[in-house]
Ligand SMILES: Nc1ncnc2c1ncn2[C@@H]1O[C@H](COP(=O)(O)OP(=O)(O)O)[C@@H](O)[C@H]1O
């Protein structure tokens with residue numbers, strides 16, 4: 267394979283990986299962020315304790331979190347087909363990616379908000395803040411640095427999932443590794459795919475950590 | 486003046502129990518309390534007595550198990566959540582740990598309650614700036630709490646609590662995390678706020694010095710109940726309950742151990758000035774006396790307290806000295822270590 271062909275494959279698959287990662291992250295937060303907030307609010311020490319909701323949600327999240335991603339993907343095939351009409355291609359892969367990542371996001375968000383000093387939430391309550399303000403201004407505002415760190419971890423985790431999805435018809439650098447490394451023993455392109463994955467993870471992780479530090483006013 | 490003022494906070498048969506069954510903790514037991522508009526009211530008690538629970542019931546951060554809480558003539562238990570939130574905008578609160586938003590500047594912290602009250606942004610910023618000026622932090626507008634000292638953080642918290650022009654300010658151990666100098670400056674700030682704005686202040690503390698410094702009336706809480714309640718000067722002069730005595734005479738035991746023969750206790754209750762009397766007595770009798778214990782306090786410009794003196798061994802002189810003290814209009818009595826002398830406090 268010529269270098270040029272290799273580079274073309276790698277660059278277009280890198281873009282696919284980024285696309286899958288970011289779109290999945292977006293939908294994972296769309297679902298996971300509210301779920302994380304509900305976990306916090308309904309906790310027994312939360313501002314709207316509700317044991318049934320808290321326990322049910324916790325169990326569902328734990329179940330989804332304990333199924334390994336590859337198995338989840340296979341297990342979800344009927345659901346995925348129902349949702350988007352296909353189980354391969356970008357569309358078919360995003361569904362299981364989101365379902366796997368959303369519970370992860372919910373736990374990340376929960377643990378970030380848990381770090382917020384309960385006294386500050388009480389102070390807001392003493393001012394007559396409605397729950398919506400407490401969520402947006404106190405919980406999310408005060409947890410911002412931790413949420414950014416969590417975001418970076420989530421993005422890199424989802425990036426890892428997209429690579430695994432390459433085994434099941436997903437596109438991106440994972441597919442490159444599977445097709446050329448696993449089936450065709452082309453070590454050069456396999457190595458390059460791995461290096462690119464490592465670089466992407468480094469970039470996201472570093473950017474997240476830096477942003478978090480920049481935004482943290484407690485230092 | 487307090488007697489004339491209308492009641493602004495009324496607690497009626499208030500009880501609060503945490504948990505239930507075997508694990509139940511009765512934090513408050515049948516509390517009745519009237520706090521008058523414009524006064525600085527203290528609540529003192531040992532750790533775990535129920536002080537924080539009491540103050541947190543006043544803005545319903547804690548929902549009482551029984552009884553009523555009236556603030557500004559509203560019974561908080563009758564209000565919907567939205568109404569309660571509105572009522573809370575006229576009940577400011579400050580805390581031991583300040584509880585500022587750490588990711589927001591001093592100015593943004595003060596704007597927060599105004600945002601909740603839906604004050605237009607521009608107006609809110611202007612108000613916040615005025616408040617920063619009032620608490621002496623005009624130069625810290627854009628500082629984050631992590632860049633401020635404890636005393637400065639509490640000033641921001643006070644400004645924030647006052648932003649919505651509350652009628653009441655609740656202070657839960659507001660100076661307990663501060664050094665003595667910051668404590669004094671925060672207390673004098675609270676006093677000036679009370680005088681300037683007429684805000685009713687409720688001060689929770691475990692330190693008698695805080696009560697002495699700024700409170701007009703005080704309730705002593707012991708084991709979830711109000712043991713005693715009244716004018717601070719009255720309680721200093723005539724502590725009745727055990728808890729009041731332990732706060733007024735903290736060194737009681739140590740003093741008793743030092744008592745010898747010919748000891749007298751002179752009670753100083755704001756009627757006359759004390760020090761010159763002792764000095765004059767020594768000059769007149771040309772005999773030294775030993776001051777075993779002295780505890781005098783300046784309350785509202787008058788001195789209160791007591792002095793325990795050991796008079797000369799010579800009995801006739803001691804008797805004449807005692808007579809001399811009484812003739813000066815002082816309340817003086819002979820005491821021994823066996824006397825339960827705090828009970829006889831006049
Ligand atoms: N949220 C709570 N749950 C259970 N017990 C509590 C809670 N808050 C306070 N208590 C208990 O109630 C009692 C009074 O507490 P508190 O009002 O904080 O006392 P203080 O402020 O005088 O130190 C204590 O025994 C304390 O352990």
Ligand SMILES: [Mg+2]
Nearest residue numbers: 536537538658
């Ligand atoms: Mg307390």
